[in-house]
Structure formats: C-alpha cells, structure tokens
Amino acid sequence: MNAFYSNWLGGKKGAIELAILAAFIFIVMPLWLDIFRLNLVGKYLTYAFAAVGLVMVWGYGGILSLGQGVFFGLGGYCMAMYLKLEASDPVSTAHQTTPGIPDFMDWNQVTQLPLFWEPFHSLIFTLAAVIMVPLVLAYVISTAMFKRRVGGVYFSIITQAIAAILTILVVGQQGMTGGINGITDLKTLHGWNINTESAKYILYYVNGALLLGVIMLCRFILSSKFGRLLLAMRDKEDRVRFSGYDVANFKIFTFSMGAMISAIGGAMFILQVGFMSPSLIGIVPSIEMVIFAAIGGRVSLVGAVYGTLLVNYGKSAFSESFPSLWLLFMGALFIGVVMFFPNGLAGLYDVYLKGRVESLAGKFKKKNPPAILTPAKTELQNEL
Amino acid sequence: MSYEFALTVEDLTVSFDGFKAVDGLNLYVEKNELRVIIGPNGAGKTTVLDLICGKTRATGGSIQFNGIELTKFPEYKIVQAGVGRKFQTPSIYENLSVLENLEISFPRGRSVFGSLMFKRTQDVTDRILEIAETIFLSEQLNVQAGLLSHGQKQWLEIGMLLIQDPELLMLDEPVAGMSVSEREKTAELLNKISQGRSLIVIEHDMEFVKRIAHKVTVLHQGKVLAEGNMDAVQNNPKVIEVYLGH
Numbered sequence: 001m002n003a004f005y006s007n008w009l010g011g012k013k014g015a016i017e018l019a020i021l022a023a024f025i026f027i028v029m030p031l032w033l034d035i036f037r038l039n040l041v042g043k044y045l046t047y048a049f050a051a052v053g054l055v056m057v058w059g060y061g062g063i064l065s066l067g068q069g070v071f072f073g074l075g076g077y078c079m080a081m082y083l084k085l086e087a088s089d090p091v092s093t094a095h096q097t098t099p100g101i102p103d104f105m106d107w108n109q110v111t112q113l114p115l116f117w118e119p120f121h122s123l124i125f126t127l128a129a130v131i132m133v134p135l136v137l138a139y140v141i142s143t144a145m146f147k148r149r150v151g152g153v154y155f156s157i158i159t160q161a162i163a164a165i166l167t168i169l170v171v172g173q174q175g176m177t178g179g180i181n182g183i184t185d186l187k188t189l190h191g192w193n194i195n196t197e198s199a200k201y202i203l204y205y206v207n208g209a210l211l212l213g214v215i216m217l218c219r220f221i222l223s224s225k226f227g228r229l230l231l232a233m234r235d236k237e238d239r240v241r242f243s244g245y246d247v248a249n250f251k252i253f254t255f256s257m258g259a260m261i262s263a264i265g266g267a268m269f270i271l272q273v274g275f276m277s278p279s280l281i282g283i284v285p286s287i288e289m290v291i292f293a294a295i296g297g298r299v300s301l302v303g304a305v306y307g308t309l310l311v312n313y314g315k316s317a318f319s320e321s322f323p324s325l326w327l328l329f330m331g332a333l334f335i336g337v338v339m340f341f342p343n344g345l346a347g348l349y350d351v352y353l354k355g356r357v358e359s360l361a362g363k364f365k366k367k368n369p370p371a372i373l374t375p376a377k378t379e380l381q382n383e384l
Numbered sequence: 385m386s387y388e389f390a391l392t393v394e395d396l397t398v399s400f401d402g403f404k405a406v407d408g409l410n411l412y413v414e415k416n417e418l419r420v421i422i423g424p425n426g427a428g429k430t431t432v433l434d435l436i437c438g439k440t441r442a443t444g445g446s447i448q449f450n451g452i453e454l455t456k457f458p459e460y461k462i463v464q465a466g467v468g469r470k471f472q473t474p475s476i477y478e479n480l481s482v483l484e485n486l487e488i489s490f491p492r493g494r495s496v497f498g499s500l501m502f503k504r505t506q507d508v509t510d511r512i513l514e515i516a517e518t519i520f521l522s523e524q525l526n527v528q529a530g531l532l533s534h535g536q537k538q539w540l541e542i543g544m545l546l547i548q549d550p551e552l553l554m555l556d557e558p559v560a561g562m563s564v565s566e567r568e569k570t571a572e573l574l575n576k577i578s579q580g581r582s583l584i585v586i587e588h589d590m591e592f593v594k595r596i597a598h599k600v601t602v603l604h605q606g607k608v609l610a611e612g613n614m615d616a617v618q619n620n621p622k623v624i625e626v627y628l629g630h
C-alpha cells in the first residue's frame with residue numbers, strides 16, 4: 001500500500017493533484033456542462049493523452065517529438081477501420097456497387113476490401129492493433145535513430161517528416177483510407193451504438209479513467225530507477241553510458257511508450273467524435289500537442305491535461321471570432337510560455353497555489369500519509 | 385604473455401583528420417598497479433582513456449583487458465567487463481542527491497526492465513553507505529549533488545565508479561580544483577582503493593604523483609616518452625627537455 005501511494009500516486013503532492021484532476025473530470029465537468037459540451041471536453045481530453053506522452057518523451061526523456069500526431073492518428077485509424085467495417089454491413093450498404101465495403105471505397109471504384117483491412121473485422125485484433133501498430137512504428141524509428149546516436153534537432157526533424165509522409169500517404173490512397181475526408185459515418189462498437197447520449201457519457205468516463213490510469217502508470221515509471229535515469233541522462237548522458245547502461249534502450253522505451261499513450265488517445269477520439277481524418281495526424285496537430293504540453297508544464301503529467309484543455313478552449317473561443325489570428329496567437333503564447341514560464345501552468349501552481357491546497361487538504365485528512373523513505377526521495381518527488 | 389597484465393595496450397593509434405593524437409602507443413598495466421600518466425597539455429592523455437573506455441574508436445592497434453579485446457565493444461559492455469572511467473571535469477548528476485547518484489551507479493538493474501523493477505534493498509543501502517564513507521561524503525548523502533564543492537564532486541564521481549567495483553579504474557585529473565587538504569585526503573583515498581584493482585591516474589601535480597604512483601608513464605605527442613619510477617622519470621633528460629622546453 002505504501003509503495004502504491006508513493007510510486008503510483010506520487011506521494012502526497014501527487015495524490016492531491018490526481019484527486020483534483022479526477023474530481024474535475026468526473027464530477028465538475030459532467031455537472032456543469034451539457035452532453036454536447038461534455039463531449040467536446042472528452043475530445044480535448046483525448047489530445048491530453050498525446051500531451052501526457054510528450055511529458056514523458058520530451059519533458060523527462062529530453063526527446064522533442066514533432067510527430068506525436070502520427071501515433072495519435074494510427075491509434076485512431078486502427079479503431080476507425082473496425083468501426084467503419086461494422087457500419088458497412090451488406091444490408092446498410094446494399095445500394096452500393098459493391099455492398100459490404102466502406103462507402104468511400106465504393107466511391108473510389110474499389111470493388112474488394114483491401115487485404116490489410118480484413119483483420120479489422122475482429123475487435124480483439126483491433127484493440128491490439130491500436131496499441132501495437134504505433135508501438136512497432138515508434139520502436140523501429142527510435143531504434144534506427146537512437147542506436148546510431150541521432151538525437152536532438154535531427155530526431156525532431158525526422159519525426160516531423162514522418163508526420164508529413166503519413167499525411168501524404170493517407171490523403172493519396174483515398175480508396176483505402178478515405179483520403180482527405182477521412183473515415184466518417186461510424187455507428188456501433190461491437191453492436192453498441194456509440195452515438196446515443198448515454199454512450200457518450202460512458203465513453204467520456206472511460207476516457208477519463210484511462211487518462212488517469214496512464215498518468216499513474218507514468219508516475220510509477222518516473223518513481224522507479226528508470227525515472228531517475230531519465231533525469232540523469234538529460235543531465236550527463238555520457239556518465240550514464242559509462243556507468244554501464246545502454247542509453248539508447250532507455251530512449252527507445254520512452255519514445256515507444258509516448259507513442260502508445262498517444263495512440264490510446266487517438267482510439268478514444270474516434271469513439272467520441274465519430275470520425276478520423278488526416279487533418280488530425282499531420283505536422284500542425286503534432287506541433288499543437290507539443291504546445292499543450294509546454295503550456296501545461298512539460299515536466300508535469302497533470303499539468304499537461306490542463307494545458308490541453310485550456311489551449312483547446314482558447315482555440316474554440318478565439319477561432320470563432322478571429323479564425324485567422326489563432327495560429328499567430330498560439331505561436332506567441334508558446335514563445336511566451338517557453339521564455340517566461342518554462343514550467344507552464346504547473347510552475348504557476350507550484351508558486352501560487354500548492355501551499356494553500358496542501359494545507360487545505362491537510363485539514364480534511366485525519367490520517368497522516370506514510371512518511372516517505374528518505375529526504376532524497378522527496379526531492380525527486382517534488383519534481384514529479 | 386598478455387594475460388599477466390590487467391591491461392595490455394599495443395600499437396594503439398587514433399588519428400583525427402590525419403592528426404595522430406595517439407601514435408603507436410604501448411602500455412602494460414599490472415594487476416594491483418597504480419599507474420600515473422603525465423605529459424604536457426595536448427599530449428594525448430585524455431584520448432588514451434577515451435580509447436580504452438570506448439568513447440573514441442581506435443584507428444589501429446589493440447586494447448586487451450584480462451585477455452578480452454575491447455576495441456570493438458560497445459561502451460556499456462566495456463563498463464560491464466570491469467572498466468570504470470572518471471572524466472576530466474566532474475561528471476555527476478547535478479539534479480540528483482548524492483545518494484541517488486550512487487544508487488544509479490550501483491551495478492544492478494541496468495536493463496530497461498531491471499531499472500523499472502529495481503528496489504533499494506538493504507544490500508544496496510549498505511553499499512551506498514560504505515562508499516559514501518570511503519569518499520568522505522557520509523554527511524552529504526541527501527545533499528543535491530550540484531551543491532557540492534568542486535572537490536566533493538570529484539570524490540562523488542570516484543565513488544560512483546567504486547560502487548561498481550571495477551577491476552580497472554581510470555581517473556582523469558582527479559585532484560584538479562582541490563584544496564591542499566582535499567588533495568591529501570584524495571591521495572589516501574587512491575592508495576586505499578588501489579588495493580585489489582588496477583588504477584590509471586592522469587595528473588599534473590608532481591607532489592601528488594610522487595605520493596601515489598607505483599610507476600609513471602610520460603606521454604608526449606601521443607607517444608610514450610619515458611616510463612619507470614618517479615625518480616628515474618624526473619631525471620630523464622628527454623622528459624626534462626619536454627617539460628622545460630626550449
């Protein structure tokens with residue numbers, strides 16, 4: 001239990017932060033917002049997966065990925081393929097030239113389901129693919145790069161190039177991917193209608209629970225020696241290498257995990273929003289994800305969630321009135337945060353609110369939390 | 385023949401764009417020996433250590449450690465074979481505590497999954513305390529390493545290597561930036577830790593070298609200029625010429 005408290009929840013500070021976030025997602029938002037707006041928040045929270053992944057990859061791993069949208073998109077497309085196949089049963093597609101295949105294929109004179117679509121009839125396969133496809137791609141990319149000691153800006157550029165390539169592929173292969181329009185008109189998940197109000201509530205809660213689960217998993221990883229090694233590598237990579245560690249493996253693991261987390265967000269996106277399109281996987285969304293993490297505070301897992309919500313709220317409010325100014329505004333915001341608040345929202349919380357919240361929480365708590373092993377441990381935890 | 389030595393370096397050469405920083409070097413270090421390498425700036429001393437630990441790859445020649453050829457090994461395997469190396473500028477994790485610096489260096493849980501599952505068990509704690517005492521940092525265990533004095537940082541890095549119990553320990557200018565009393569303590573420390581392992585120390589301070597060296601190798605322009613005990617080397621006319629110059 002003690003280990004759970006300090007490793008998965010992140011000690012006192014971490015537990016309070018998680019509790020606030022859980023209350024915010026599970027209680028405040030659903031009570032405050034109607035289902036339409038709540039669904040919107042659910043959509044933003046799927047982006048938060050990518051931002052949380054970036055906290056691990058960029059904030060702790062020091063690897064700036066400008067291609068998180070790729071993994072978000074792959075997770076989303078894998079899920080979308082399953083949903084689309086389910087929506088394309090021969091009865092509802094009887095009017096098509098070739099019934100039983102997705103409508104966009106029919107429009108593109110495709111007469112047979114492409115082979116790689118076939119396994120996506122299976123839900124189990126699909127769920128595995130949501131995780132495995134991005135994971136394998138991330139593993140291959142990062143192994144090729146990090147084993148050759150390619151890092152820093154070069155790595156960032158490569159990830160961005162991959163985002164561009166994937167977009168071009170998806171757009172170009174319209175008959176197999178739905179092209180620029182994406183995959184739309186989705187109805188059911190294993191027979192369960194995802195478009196009803198109650199389904200939207202359920203998916204919102206599942207999404208929130210997964211997000212909190214992912215944050216706890218990241219907490220566990222960061223509280224282990226692995227987490228300290230990431231900090232050590234950011235500081236003195238050579239010292240780590242010459243202490244007997246194969247540094248590349250740690251980066252590969254971190255990058256692949258960030259990809260997997262992002263992919264879960266993508267799958268939850270399609271379930272809640274009901275479509276997937278290349279506009280979600282390219283360079284611009286990938287960079288936006290970095291901005292979410294930066295605004296939230298790039299070494300704060302929960303900060304990344306708030307950062308994502310805030311920026312997206314700002315985006316929808318702002319771009320309704322001044323659509324052309326939004327990109328400029330976001331660029332300025334990013335530069336401002338990086339220059340003046342490098343720890344983002346989390347940094348502001350630490351300076352202005354943390355003390356008050358903790359003393360407030362202390363009043364409610366009867367039992368003292370278990371003492372953390374050594375002062376050294378607390379110092380590290382502060383950074384988490 | 386080569387098995388009698390802990391480290392056998394033969395005909396080692398590295399050239400950077402045609403410039404031979406190390407040029408046909410031969411070096412034999414015995415077990416339990418404390419060897420000091422001296423030489424003017426730019427002689428190639430640091431580069432020799434870089435070559436042995438795999439940071440720089442040799443253009444030619446061989447490096448055998450207990451009969452194992454190291455020139456093709458990746459860095460982490462060289463470490464795991466028992467070679468530890470301290471860098472010229474103290475290379476420690478400034479954001480972590482002394483304790484965490486030592487813990488990370490503890491030779492267990494070096495794989496990704498090993499590090500995720502690593503637990504600070506009693507034997508780890510005991511070993512950390514033992515090393516902390518050896519390097520005079522028992523009182524500083526929970527201090528953030530970045531706040532240590534320069535000399536203490538040097539000790540910490542030595543401790544981070546000691547905790548791995550290497551058979552060959554290579555220290556690049558370990559007393560640079562140390563006060564007189566810190567140098568005294570470091571000399572004691574090096575004499576103590578040279579028991580049961582081989583040490584290669586690069587140093588400029590001749591008083592310090594005298595206190596620790598079993599044998600001295602003088603390096604000049606990537607080649608061995610002289611080798612022997614301290615007195616012989618100091619009185620060697622070639623060495624005097626290189627050091628005093630013309």
Ligand SMILES: Nc1ncnc2c1ncn2[C@@H]1O[C@H](COP(=O)(O)OP(=O)(O)O)[C@@H](O)[C@H]1O
Pocket residue numbers: 400405423424425426427428429430431432
């Ligand atoms: N990676 C490198 N690339 C090019 N030149 C180098 C490199 N490393 C060392 N040198 C050169 O090799 C020579 C020996 O350097 P070094 O081994 O650091 O000398 P020392 O430690 O004896 O002062 C110097 O002239 C240095 O500039």
Ligand SMILES: [Mg+2]
Pocket residue numbers: 429430431472
């Ligand atoms: Mg040097």
